[in-house]
Amino acid sequence: MTTHLLDIRHVNKHFGGNLAVSDVSFSVEKKQIFGLIGPNGAGKTTLFNCITGYYPVTAGDIVFDNKKINKLRPDQVCKLGMARTWQKVKPLGSLTTLENIMTGAFSKTNSPRIARQIALKHLETMGLADYTDKSAAALSIGLKKKLELARVLATDPKLLLLDEICGGLNHTETAAILEIIRMVRNNGITIVFIEHDMKAVTSICDRIVVLNSGEKLAEGTPEEITSNPAVIAAYLGGGTNANH
Numbered sequence: 001m002t003t004h005l006l007d008i009r010h011v012n013k014h015f016g017g018n019l020a021v022s023d024v025s026f027s028v029e030k031k032q033i034f035g036l037i038g039p040n041g042a043g044k045t046t047l048f049n050c051i052t053g054y055y056p057v058t059a060g061d062i063v064f065d066n067k068k069i070n071k072l073r074p075d076q077v078c079k080l081g082m083a084r085t086w087q088k089v090k091p092l093g094s095l096t097t098l099e100n101i102m103t104g105a106f107s108k109t110n111s112p113r114i115a116r117q118i119a120l121k122h123l124e125t126m127g128l129a130d131y132t133d134k135s136a137a138a139l140s141i142g143l144k145k146k147l148e149l150a151r152v153l154a155t156d157p158k159l160l161l162l163d164e165i166c167g168g169l170n171h172t173e174t175a176a177i178l179e180i181i182r183m184v185r186n187n188g189i190t191i192v193f194i195e196h197d198m199k200a201v202t203s204i205c206d207r208i209v210v211l212n213s214g215e216k217l218a219e220g221t222p223e224e225i226t227s228n229p230a231v232i233a234a235y236l237g238g239g240t241n242a243n244h
């Protein structure tokens with residue numbers, strides 16, 4: 001019995017001659033908070049797009065919960081228990097906050113009544129109750145990120161892929177999101193976390209993979225990664241808040 005929830009095996013993704021992801025392998029254990037870091041253009045979001053079925057891989061395998069998923073569509077991957085947030089948050093502005101969260105719940109139920117119940121629960125957990133019937137377009141960036149988390153949690157995932165969920169947030173807002181991520185993990189959900197803020201990454205991640213120009217440069221604990229000379233040279237050298 002493996003304790004891996006996600007196995008990335010020799011994954012390649014090419015766009016024409018551009019090797020956006022090149023022979024990347026790593027495994028995420030159940031209940032881990034797993035960091036994916038690296039410079040702009042390293043291939044982090046592309047790898048998320050491959051894992052979640054938005055891009056077909058050029059080569060390699062993606063195994064989720066002991067099932068090979070690299071031929072599945074995003075909705076099929078979601079049904080298996082994987083959900084992701086987007087680097088550029090894009091709530092449906094014509095819908096209310098509650099309705100946006102309901103779109104997540106509808107991956108698990110066809111009943112509007114049940115979807116509403118599920119959405120209300122997550123809305124309250126995220127502290128969004130004051131915005132229930134407000135247009136999602138009007139929310140601040142910090143609240144939009146919480147809305148994103150509520151929407152993906154409403155899909156009842158085993159694995160959450162967070163693409164720069166703290167991007168554009170101030171220290172207080174980042175701390176609030178990190179607290180939510182810890183709570184989510186304590187509820188048994190595994191998390192893969194793309195983030196440039198190294199303080200956030202090292203404070204929350206159990207294990208980290210560094211991508212650079214599409215390749216895996218290093219893997220290890222936060223201590224191993226922050227003291228790795230190759231990682232410092234390629235990414236961390238400019239300071240703790242690498243390239244942002």
Ligand SMILES: Nc1ncnc2c1ncn2[C@@H]1O[C@H](COP(=O)(O)OP(=O)(O)OP(=O)(O)O)[C@@H](O)[C@H]1O
Nearest residue numbers: 015018020038039040041042043044045046047087
């Ligand atoms: N749809 C696409 N078509 C062609 N090239 C793409 C596409 N998506 C990504 N790329 C290229 O793949 C490479 C990796 O981009 P990606 O967005 O995955 O990087 P990233 O690590 O997420 O960077 P950032 O930290 O800036 O978000 C880049 O060279 C990018 O231009």
Ligand SMILES: [Mg+2]
Nearest residue numbers: 044045046087
């Ligand atoms: Mg990205």
